[in-house]
Amino acid sequence: MGSLNRSRIPFSAAGGGSHHHHNHTLPVFTRAHQIGALALVFATFLLTRAFDRLSCVFPSPAPLSTGRSAASLFDRAGALSWPDRGYGSGLDLKIYVYEEREVDGLRELMRGRDGNISPQACLKGQWGTQVKIHQLLLKSRFRTLKKDEADLFFVPAYVKCVRMMGGLNDTEINQTYVKVLSQMPYFRYSGGRDHIFVFPSGAGAHLFRSWAKYLNRSIILTPEGDRTDKRATSAFNTWKDIIIPGNVDDGMTTVHGSTIVQPLPLSKRKYLANFLGRAQGKVGRLQLVELAKQYPDKLESPELKLTGPDKLGRTEYFNHLRNAKFCLAPRGESSWTLRFYEAYFVECVPVILSDQVELPFQNVIDYTQISIKWPSTRIGTQLLEYLESIPNEEIEGMLAHGRQVRCLWVYAPETEPCSAMVGIMWELQRKVRRFHQSAETFWLHNRTIVNRDLVEFQKWRMPVPLP
Numbered sequence: 001m002g003s004l005n006r007s008r009i010p011f012s013a014a015g016g017g018s019h020h021h022h023n024h025t026l027p028v029f030t031r032a033h034q035i036g037a038l039a040l041v042f043a044t045f046l047l048t049r050a051f052d053r054l055s056c057v058f059p060s061p062a063p064l065s066t067g068r069s070a071a072s073l074f075d076r077a078g079a080l081s082w083p084d085r086g087y088g089s090g091l092d093l094k095i096y097v098y099e100e101r102e103v104d105g106l107r108e109l110m111r112g113r114d115g116n117i118s119p120q121a122c123l124k125g126q127w128g129t130q131v132k133i134h135q136l137l138l139k140s141r142f143r144t145l146k147k148d149e150a151d152l153f154f155v156p157a158y159v160k161c162v163r164m165m166g167g168l169n170d171t172e173i174n175q176t177y178v179k180v181l182s183q184m185p186y187f188r189y190s191g192g193r194d195h196i197f198v199f200p201s202g203a204g205a206h207l208f209r210s211w212a213k214y215l216n217r218s219i220i221l222t223p224e225g226d227r228t229d230k231r232a233t234s235a236f237n238t239w240k241d242i243i244i245p246g247n248v249d250d251g252m253t254t255v256h257g258s259t260i261v262q263p264l265p266l267s268k269r270k271y272l273a274n275f276l277g278r279a280q281g282k283v284g285r286l287q288l289v290e291l292a293k294q295y296p297d298k299l300e301s302p303e304l305k306l307t308g309p310d311k312l313g314r315t316e317y318f319n320h321l322r323n324a325k326f327c328l329a330p331r332g333e334s335s336w337t338l339r340f341y342e343a344y345f346v347e348c349v350p351v352i353l354s355d356q357v358e359l360p361f362q363n364v365i366d367y368t369q370i371s372i373k374w375p376s377t378r379i380g381t382q383l384l385e386y387l388e389s390i391p392n393e394e395i396e397g398m399l400a401h402g403r404q405v406r407c408l409w410v411y412a413p414e415t416e417p418c419s420a421m422v423g424i425m426w427e428l429q430r431k432v433r434r435f436h437q438s439a440e441t442f443w444l445h446n447r448t449i450v451n452r453d454l455v456e457f458q459k460w461r462m463p464v465p466l467p
């Protein structure tokens with residue numbers, strides 16, 4: 001923990017237990033609110049400095065123990081000195097993970113209405129991130145058990161899996177989320193700005209129907225940066241949310257020991273390119289299947305089915321995938337595709353044919369070094385000719401870069417120096433704020449946080465009103 005020990009709440013206990021409804025609504029937050037708050041903070045710094053110069057004792061209110069006063073943003077000479085914490089070279093954050101038993105409704109979001117869906121069953125497959133991230137956070141050195149010292153709050157839910165297994169329907173998911181949020185005074189306090197949710201599938205936060213009303217200030221972890229084909233609004237916001245890698249089969253990402261299928265040398269690969277997925281009636285995918293019929297020696301793209309003899313088994317799938325220099329990744333139901341991540345573990349160069357895709361960790365990864373993105377409107381002979389024109393040395397260069405970077409796609413334990421979690425933690429670190437506010441949060445001279453009725457935070461009654 002760094003010197004800037006933010007104690008946000010001047011009380012240790014959170015929330016009263018009795019039920020009492022407040023009936024005001026939480027208005028929309030505007031830019032003006034934020035600028036206003038910033039101006040206030042700076043005015044405070046200036047005032048504090050003025051007091052210092054006059055040798056006045058600026059009283060530090062007893063109930064708060066902030067290691068650093070606001071004025072310490074300035075050095076002795078009065079120059080702005082930005083804190084290292086969160087901006088320097090070390091991770092330094094505290095995440096509170098809500099307990100299943102703690103909030104009524106969380107259990108349903110994790111195990112279904114009858115509580116009989118096992119997290120173990122939800123751990124596998126491309127949506128396993130919803131469980132993996134939660135489990136890794138529980139063991140993380142960045143976890144805190146104290147809400148009043150947390151920088152961020154993680155709300156566990158396995159709704160993608162629970163919904164698929166019939167554990168909750170869309171109506172129930174929506175209602176249960178709302179019930180859960182209304183029992184979280186800290187969510188209310190920040191308007192949700194410091195609360196983290198995972199939505200592991202192409203639907204993104206749309207899994208929670210009223211997400212736009214309740215979660216539109218929160219931090220959403222999702223592999224999907226787009227959902228513009230089926231809905232008017234994308235549930236992803238580049239500046240607030242975090243793109244996470246999809247969950248590649250554990251058998252292929254083994255960090256120590258051997259994977260179920262190993263890469264082939266370039267010279268041994270039978271095809272120039274492949275696409276090994278179901279067409280699902282999608283234009284780009286159908287074009288690839290047709291192209292493969294035209295160039296069967298260059299492009300492997302069989303018509304695959306979800307079940308039956310035309311379905312590939314797990315090992316068989318990776319054995320096919322590794323047999324081309326380029327792995328084509330066209331969009332399917334949505335923009336993101338697991339194929340993109342899988343390509344790195346059989347060491348073929350991924351060719352993205354999904355125009356709206358958003359990729360993870362763009363603050364550190366230059367995707368031109370490790371992949372190709374080709375317009376989805378130009379799937380045809382020209383694409384194959386282009387790929388054929390790329391010399392093997394260039395391909396080897398891209399694969400070498402890919403080998404270095406791919407550890408960032410692996411949901412490995414924190415003992416690994418490079419993993420998807422490290423990438424996510426760095427992204428989260430940059431979202432930590434020292435100060436939180438919402439349109440329904442107010443504060444007094446003695447740094448007490450109150451609501452509109454001037455009730456101190458510790459006495460806020462549940463359910464707290466939501467927007």
Ligand SMILES: *[C@@H]1O[C@H](CO)[C@@H](O)[C@H](O)[C@H]1NC(C)=O
Pocket residue numbers: 169170171172
């Ligand atoms: C969802 O499930 C609830 C409870 O089982 C049921 O009452 C409701 O009709 C279902 N809604 C839909 C849309 O299936």
Ligand SMILES: *[C@@H]1O[C@H](CO)[C@@H](O)[C@H](O)[C@H]1NC(C)=O
Pocket residue numbers: 174175178209210
């Ligand atoms: C979601 O649930 C809330 C609370 O029950 C309700 O007000 C809202 O209309 C629901 N949203 C949808 C899309 O059904």
Ligand SMILES: *[C@@H]1O[C@H](CO)[C@@H](O)[C@H](O)[C@H]1NC(C)=O
Pocket residue numbers: 027028212213214216467
């Ligand atoms: C967030 O929610 C508020 C309150 O419902 C709404 O007015 C606003 O338009 C939403 N913002 C976005 C980006 O959806």
Ligand SMILES: *[C@@H]1O[C@H](CO)[C@@H](O)[C@H](O)[C@H]1NC(C)=O
Pocket residue numbers: 010063444446448
């Ligand atoms: C802070 O000030 C308010 C208003 O004067 C008072 O009611 C409250 O008890 C004070 N809180 C603390 C912790 O001193």
